[in-house]
Amino acid sequence: MSDSNVVKPSLQHKAPLPFVGQKRFFLKLFRKVLDEHIPDDGEGWTIIDVFGGSGLLSNNAKHLKPAATVIFNDFDNYSERLKHVADSNILRQKLMDVLSNYPRQTLLDKNIKPQVIDVIKNFKGHIDMRVLSTWLLFAGKHATSLDELYTSHLYNSLRRTDFLSIDDYLTGVQVVCESYDTLIPQYADQPKTLLVFDPPYVNTQQGAYAQKEYFGMVQFLKLMQYVRPPYIFFSSTRSELPAYLDFLQKHDSRAWERIGNYKTISLKAQMNKNSSYEDHMIYRFQ
Numbered sequence: 216m217s218d219s220n221v222v223k224p225s226l227q228h229k230a231p232l233p234f235v236g237q238k239r240f241f242l243k244l245f246r247k248v249l250d251e252h253i254p255d256d257g258e259g260w261t262i263i264d265v266f267g268g269s270g271l272l273s274n275n276a277k278h279l280k281p282a283a284t285v286i287f288n289d290f291d292n293y294s295e296r297l298k299h300v301a302d303s304n305i306l307r308q309k310l311m312d313v314l315s316n317y318p319r320q321t322l323l324d325k326n327i328k329p330q331v332i333d334v335i336k337n338f339k340g341h342i343d344m345r346v347l348s349t350w351l352l353f354a355g356k357h358a359t360s361l362d363e364l365y366t367s368h369l370y371n372s373l374r375r376t377d378f379l380s381i382d383d384y385l386t387g388v389q390v391v392c393e394s395y396d397t398l399i400p401q402y403a404d405q406p407k408t409l410l411v412f413d414p415p416y417v418n419t420q421q422g423a424y425a426q427k428e429y430f431g432m433v434q435f436l437k438l439m440q441y442v443r444p445p446y447i448f449f450s451s452t453r454s455e456l457p458a459y460l461d462f463l464q465k466h467d468s469r470a471w472e473r474i475g476n477y478k479t480i481s482l483k484a485q486m487n488k489n490s491s492y493e494d495h496m497i498y499r500f501q
Contacts, residue, residue, distance in 0.1 A: 221256065223281035224386040230269035231381045232296055232303070233349045238272060238413060238449060241496050244480050245272065246279050248447065252500040253409070257283030261408040265395050269293050272411055273388045286389045288398055294390050297381075302340035304377040309334050310350065314371050323351075323369040332365050350374060399441045409500075413449040414438060435459075442474050445500040451484070452492045460497075474499075 257280025273287035358364035402408040415430040450456035477499040
């Protein structure tokens, strides 16, 4: 089957809307691994983005292997957020009218903060809390409600330009919303099913479950029971996975036989001048 006979999205190098941990720095390596192990256009293969996040990996997988079935597990409701890009751009313009002359990356004072809150309260369109958080909260913080936002320290980190509306971002991708422990078993016995894992770190708040639960050790251990080749697993030195894999190699030969003997690609990430860590892409196809 040739690419001209299948529908695929335009290739994206970053997610259209803000999302923490979208793996954009791994995309070239991710595509390289797919090309090395999945022939041609991917006909007969299924690729499951188990913790789909922003859908960026699904977008790249479907573009590169358009004949494959690509499943984006959209537990973060990202596809719904994409429907409201126009509203986010309108709200940005209204906030820019207030903040255009205010110093960037600085705390809003007692005079400007009420004006910003009034703009939000009077806005009649859809409000994306993740977008609003990146514009008005300190880096890395996220408000789950407007009331929480209003009582927080607000900063001028407003985006300078509108978001681009990418209509075909998920073209040809199957969008589902299921827990990993119900999704994976549906494909467990299919040899040409690639499982792509990018789970939350243990004991961190989990956006994939509407931010109501934590991804704890039990959830992590349960997830690892489903890992089998072919798989691609994203992790880092800040996560529990490297230590867990070391444990399996030394103490659980049966699990190591199923999960181990993988290859690792690492990228160094610099948090600040005194602190760094490594992100990993671990994969095994046989």
